[in-house]
Amino acid sequence: MRFIDETNRASFATADRDAPKAEMGKKGVPEWMNSSLWSSSAPSATAATSGDVDRITRPSPNSDTSPRQRSPPPPPLQHPSLTFVTESLSPPIPPPNASKPEIGGDTGAGDDPLSSSISAAEISRFSAEEISRQSQLLSELSKKVIDLDELRRLAAQGIPDGAGIRPTVWKLLLGYLPNDRILWREELDKKRNQYQAFKEEFLVNPSEITRRLDESTSSRHELNSEGSEALHRLELTDDEHPLSLGKTSMWNKFFQDSEVIEQIERDVMRTHPDMHFFSGDSAVAKSNQESLRNVLIIFAKLNPGIRYVQGMNEVLAPLFYVYRNDQDANNAVFAEPDAFFCFIELLSGFRDNFCQKLDNSVVGIRSTISRFSQLLKKHDGELWRHLEITTKVNPQFYAFRWITLLLTQEFNFADALHIWDVLLSDAEGPQETLLRICCAMLILVRRRLLAGDFTSNLKLLQNYPATNISHLLYVANKLREV
Amino acid sequence: MVLVLALGDLHIPHRASDLPAKFKAMLVPGKIQHIICTGNLCIKEVHDYLKSLCPDLHITRGEYDEDARYPETKTLTIGQFKLGLCHGHQVIPWGDLDSLAMLQRQLDVDILVTGHTHQFKAYKHEGGVVINPGSATGAHSSITYEVNPSFVLMDIDGLRVVVYVYELIDGEVKVDKIDFKKTATSAAAAAH
Numbered sequence: 001m002r003f004i005d006e007t008n009r010a011s012f013a014t015a016d017r018d019a020p021k022a023e024m025g026k027k028g029v030p031e032w033m034n035s036s037l038w039s040s041s042a043p044s045a046t047a048a049t050s051g052d053v054d055r056i057t058r059p060s061p062n063s064d065t066s067p068r069q070r071s072p073p074p075p076p077l078q079h080p081s082l083t084f085v086t087e088s089l090s091p092p093i094p095p096p097n098a099s100k101p102e103i104g105g106d107t108g109a110g111d112d113p114l115s116s117s118i119s120a121a122e123i124s125r126f127s128a129e130e131i132s133r134q135s136q137l138l139s140e141l142s143k144k145v146i147d148l149d150e151l152r153r154l155a156a157q158g159i160p161d162g163a164g165i166r167p168t169v170w171k172l173l174l175g176y177l178p179n180d181r182i183l184w185r186e187e188l189d190k191k192r193n194q195y196q197a198f199k200e201e202f203l204v205n206p207s208e209i210t211r212r213l214d215e216s217t218s219s220r221h222e223l224n225s226e227g228s229e230a231l232h233r234l235e236l237t238d239d240e241h242p243l244s245l246g247k248t249s250m251w252n253k254f255f256q257d258s259e260v261i262e263q264i265e266r267d268v269m270r271t272h273p274d275m276h277f278f279s280g281d282s283a284v285a286k287s288n289q290e291s292l293r294n295v296l297i298i299f300a301k302l303n304p305g306i307r308y309v310q311g312m313n314e315v316l317a318p319l320f321y322v323y324r325n326d327q328d329a330n331n332a333v334f335a336e337p338d339a340f341f342c343f344i345e346l347l348s349g350f351r352d353n354f355c356q357k358l359d360n361s362v363v364g365i366r367s368t369i370s371r372f373s374q375l376l377k378k379h380d381g382e383l384w385r386h387l388e389i390t391t392k393v394n395p396q397f398y399a400f401r402w403i404t405l406l407l408t409q410e411f412n413f414a415d416a417l418h419i420w421d422v423l424l425s426d427a428e429g430p431q432e433t434l435l436r437i438c439c440a441m442l443i444l445v446r447r448r449l450l451a452g453d454f455t456s457n458l459k460l461l462q463n464y465p466a467t468n469i470s471h472l473l474y475v476a477n478k479l480r481e482v
Numbered sequence: 483m484v485l486v487l488a489l490g491d492l493h494i495p496h497r498a499s500d501l502p503a504k505f506k507a508m509l510v511p512g513k514i515q516h517i518i519c520t521g522n523l524c525i526k527e528v529h530d531y532l533k534s535l536c537p538d539l540h541i542t543r544g545e546y547d548e549d550a551r552y553p554e555t556k557t558l559t560i561g562q563f564k565l566g567l568c569h570g571h572q573v574i575p576w577g578d579l580d581s582l583a584m585l586q587r588q589l590d591v592d593i594l595v596t597g598h599t600h601q602f603k604a605y606k607h608e609g610g611v612v613i614n615p616g617s618a619t620g621a622h623s624s625i626t627y628e629v630n631p632s633f634v635l636m637d638i639d640g641l642r643v644v645v646y647v648y649e650l651i652d653g654e655v656k657v658d659k660i661d662f663k664k665t666a667t668s669a670a671a672a673a674h
Contacts, residue, residue, distance in 0.1 A: 207483035207639045214661060221606055221662035228579060228607035233647060233658035241646045241657045242485055242635055243508040255513055 134160045141168060146179040148172065148427075155425035156477075158418055158470070164327030166417070170319070171338065173424040174345045188334070195298075195337035202301045203294060206250045210240070257301065260308050264296045267313040275413065277321060288324065291336040292316060295343060309354040314408045316343050318417055349429040353404045368403055369395050372435045379439055379479055383446045391454045398461035402438050406430065410441075415469045422473050433476070440476035441467075484560055485513060487536070489633035490520030490569070490597040491617035493546065494528050498619035502631050504655050505618065505648065511535050514635075516560060520597030520615065521569035522546050544569040544598070557589050561638045562664060566591035570598035570614070576625075579605055579612065586610050592664060593636075593643070599623060602632045602647060604660055611662060613645065620650065641665075 137154050140146060151172060159166045171177045176191070177184055221231055239246040246252055268289050272278040278292075279285055295316060300308040319342050323335035331338070347354075358364035373395050377384040387393045401409055406423060408416045419437065423430035442449065444467060449457050487509075492498060500506070514536045521544025523529055529549070533539050543552035556567040566589040573581045577599040586594040586607070593611045600623035602616035616632035623629060631650040636643055642663040649656050 205483050207637055207644075210637075210644060211639065211642065221660075222665050228583075228605055231604040231606050231611070231645075231660045231662065233604070233660055236646070236657040236659050241648075241659070242513060242637060243510075243646075243648070245508060258512075 133157060134165070137165050137169065141165065144181050146172060146181070148179050152425040152427055155421050158473070159421045166421070167323050167326040167328075167331060167338075169421075170322060170424055171342065174342045176338065176342050176345065188338075191341055192334050192337045195340055198298045198302070198340075199294065202298050206240075206242070206254050209250060257297075260300050261297055263310070264293055264300065264308050264313070267310055268292045268296070271313045271317050272413065277324075278317065288320070291324075291339075292320060295320070295336060295340045298340065299343065303351075306351055306355050311405050312347070312354070314405045315347065315350075318408060318413070318420055319343055319346070321413075322417065346424075346430075349431060350404070350406075365400065365404065366396075368431070368435075369399050372399055372403070372438055375435050375439050375479075376442060380443055380446065383442060383449060386450050387442075387457065391452070391457055393454055393457050393461070397458055399438055401462075402441070403434060406434065407437065410464045411466070411469065415466075418469050419473070422476075436479045437472065437476040439479055440472055443475060444472060484515050484638045486516045486518060486560060486565075486636040486638060487514045487633065488518050488520075488595050488613065488615045488636060489618040490615055491522045491544070491600050491621060491623070492528055492619045493522055493524060493617070493621035494619065496524060496546065497621035501619055502650050504650060504653075505631065505633065508648070508655070509535055516540070516558075518556075518558075518565065518567050518595055520544065520567065520595060521552065522597070524548050540567060542567050542569050545571050555585075555589060557591055562641050563593055563638055563643065564591040566594045568594070568596050570596035577601070577603070577614070579607055582612050583607050583610075586612065595634075599625065600629045602630075602634070602649065604645065604647070606662065611643075616649075 133154070137151075137159065140151055140154060151169065155169055155173060159169055168177070172179060176187075178187055239249045240251060241249075242251045244251050269279075271289075271292065276282065276285060278288055292313060296308055296312060299312070316339060320335055320339040323338045323342075324332055326332040326335070352358050352361075352363040353365045353368060355364070359366055361367070373384070373388065376387075376395075388395070407419050410416075411419065422437070423433050426433040441464060442461075445460060445465070448460055452460065492501070494500065501509075511534060516538045517532055517536045517540065519532060519539065519541040521542050523532075523541070524544070524546045525548055529539075529541070540556050540558060541552045542556050543550070543554055554568065554572065558565050558567075566586060568585060568589075570576065570582075573585055573596065575581060582594060582596060585596075591610065593613060595613050595615065597614055597617070599614060600617040600621065601614060603612070603614040605612045613634060615634040617623070617629050618631055618633045620629045620631035633648050635646045635648065637646070642661070645660040645662075647658040647660065649658070
């Protein structure tokens, strides 16, 4: 599991020690492992058979060809501690399918505070693969002209958290950086200056504007302690006064925008309240919120057709987070303009989902959802029938949020970043991959869904349980081939 | 950027029935942060209407106001400026600059807003400004019947104030602008 947030890191480390050891082991598995979700045979943590992946052929245990081909891992690793301890307590039982055990996520093993419980062999195997992917990415990135297809292929397997690769890769995948390294400096400067110009244009209130316009004129009186005189009045020929109702008046526009701005501010306050990066009283959080706010306001002003819709803040948040935490300080400072342009790029494929008027059209959200439904029907007819017809769980009830917010709300932040690696690596745009992942999400919990009725299914899907992301992505990838 | 509306001497219902329609169209809630009213509203309904435009309402007592609880004078600080408010019928001679200056010194304010004469005036006097927003309804005064409806909107931004004067002349709204700022020295002097 990834620990990006420091507080999470600390709390997780202690959880490891507190995990009651008595529950571990073959017989005394925790209750959640016993759920029908996972096994049809022995309730062992190492149960390799997972009814949910019946339909997906498992790779041969010894396939080492692609790092993505991980064997179906043990049950979701909300508590990696459990898995580790299990493995160490039952040495005679081979780790599931002789190949690499799933330790969860793609974090550098060095970061993992639980690494001490893993056997040395497992560590080296895990790190080796992780390191190889990292070095592959680094070597690709260091080339003068980067091969985007190759980068996409590598990114689709997940980008490691270390070595500050992710910000650069995302920028390349989103087309913000050209693939020719020489052009980077120039592009970046151009874009960043453009953003600065936008800020000047859009974020200044009318009072400031009039002040600047009047700087030149000398009609300003100064209050000093001598004499008295009538203050002369300047007749205003244009309609530029605060109470103006004119359509072109900057004051009028300002007040009309203030509603949108208020909405943006409210949403920015509510973004990821559990993360210190985004929320709280620290100066860092405040400055980050300010940046989010600026980006969203400028976007709203540049796109009067769609303005701001609730949820855009959630799509922006991971971008900004990744760029702000770029290990290269020169880039981190410009996280705001970088995130702005990448946000535009990312949203360009999705903006139709946010436009209310297009809801019912061919490109709108409804049609996307029906495409999703068809995809599910194609891959898992039984589940589809059960959901849509028997229990009448309309995909709009759960998939809407999944699709419009690109799954940022369904998983923890770290997992969402990993999913985004895969989404962004798709050359045709994230939409298709997204639908496949949503399909995979349903397939992974099909047991529970088939057993449930409307209420329980809806509850499950609207609070999707934490799962192993690599496994999910693997399943989603498999759907591509079918 | 703080918008302060200054108006007064409406004399509703005795001398006028309502604000001019064009003024009413412009005065919508949500834009103005403070309202200062010189007095002579005269009834509670007008008070409620002003309150609906902006919750931060300051009123001083005019001689015809039916609510006797309004104070005679009021001071408030907005941004870097101290504003003083008084109806003006107490200052004799009515509208006399030097007498108003006495009141200004007494209240120790940068901007003094008074009414009663129903004539718009804006004077710079001895380090402060005296503004009379006139009558918002154009009600006749004790002195004259020739009154144009007028009110004032101040945009206070740091050390600078832009005063927008709205006057209804021949059925058309005319807007004028007055710009003044407090110098650093006068600000420092005021700080003592």
